[in-house]
Amino acid sequence: MSNFITRFAPSPTGYLHKGHAASASLAFGWAQMRGGVCLLRIEDIDSQRCRPPFEQAIYEDLHWLGFRWPDPVLRQSEHLGDYRKTLRHLRDKGLVYRCFKTRKQVLEDIARAPHGAGSVYHGPRRPLGNEAEQSLITSGKTYAWRLSLKACREHLGSAYEGLVFTNNGRKTQANPDALGDVILARKDVGTSYHLACTHDDAKQNITDIIRGTDLLASTHIHRLLQEIMGWPVPNYHHHGLLTDRDGKRFAKRDQAQTLRALRQAGETPQNILASFAGLR
Numbered sequence: 001m002s003n004f005i006t007r008f009a010p011s012p013t014g015y016l017h018k019g020h021a022a023s024a025s026l027a028f029g030w031a032q033m034r035g036g037v038c039l040l041r042i043e044d045i046d047s048q049r050c051r052p053p054f055e056q057a058i059y060e061d062l063h064w065l066g067f068r069w070p071d072p073v074l075r076q077s078e079h080l081g082d083y084r085k086t087l088r089h090l091r092d093k094g095l096v097y098r099c100f101k102t103r104k105q106v107l108e109d110i111a112r113a114p115h116g117a118g119s120v121y122h123g124p125r126r127p128l129g130n131e132a133e134q135s136l137i138t139s140g141k142t143y144a145w146r147l148s149l150k151a152c153r154e155h156l157g158s159a160y161e162g163l164v165f166t167n168n169g170r171k172t173q174a175n176p177d178a179l180g181d182v183i184l185a186r187k188d189v190g191t192s193y194h195l196a197c198t199h200d201d202a203k204q205n206i207t208d209i210i211r212g213t214d215l216l217a218s219t220h221i222h223r224l225l226q227e228i229m230g231w232p233v234p235n236y237h238h239h240g241l242l243t244d245r246d247g248k249r250f251a252k253r254d255q256a257q258t259l260r261a262l263r264q265a266g267e268t269p270q271n272i273l274a275s276f277a278g279l280r
């Protein structure tokens with residue numbers, strides 16, 4: 001019996017479009033070819049943008065395309081306690097810190113960084129003292145929890161430089177520094193995509209992750225979190241992105257290309273799925 005387990009994990013912030021259908025087609029198709037299973041996960045941690053009608057449309061669109069998945073479906077909004085527990089674990093290890101800077105201030109810090117530092121945030125030059133931090137917390141100042149790459153490097157030692165993952169069948173060196181000190185949670189939102197996604201891949205025993213090349217950069221941070229947390233490392237396959245006639249990638253704002261609109265216009269699932277034949 002195959003132990004191949006993958007997932008399709010959309011966010012209900014809009015209606016699914018042809019790009020989503022292409023990614024789902026690869027994930028469900030690979031699982032079928034390998035005698036495995038493709039899980040459906042609803043990544044609905046963004047309470048401001050996620051809407052029940054969009055979630056219901058996800059189920060309807062995927063069923064219309066002919067895809068099936070085992071129940072129950074994991075909805076991230078129902079597991080916020082799990083993400084808080086993981087964040088506490090990272091806090092106890094001293095691997096995250098509160099960042100009170102606004103987006104504008106972070107961009108200013110990046111601009112002042114030494115030449116060659118790149119366009120990502122690598123933390124403050126001088127960490128806040130306990131007294132200053134407590135004063136900001138007491139005042140109700142908004143903050144984000146950022147992963148400290150400096151602390152992670154010290155924590156892992158030589159293992160930090162040896163982080164690798166398999167992408168499209170090739171061993172790839174992980175480079176978390178390319179993304180800097182990413183946000184793992186906010187004061188008002190207990191988790192981020194990076195933390196919730198990586199946690200759930202481990203929780204659901206995902207062996208293979210099939211997603212677009214737009215998420216390849218995130219994999220470097222995910223690999224670091226897996227190492228820190230002692231989570232298994234899945235195989236990754238990052239496929240090309242579907243684009244329109246003008247070469248633009250599909251987006252949820254392109255209402256004419258949503259699966260809902262295509263279905264109403266008389267398009268068939270067979271024609272839509274057949275158009276993905278060359279996608280790799």
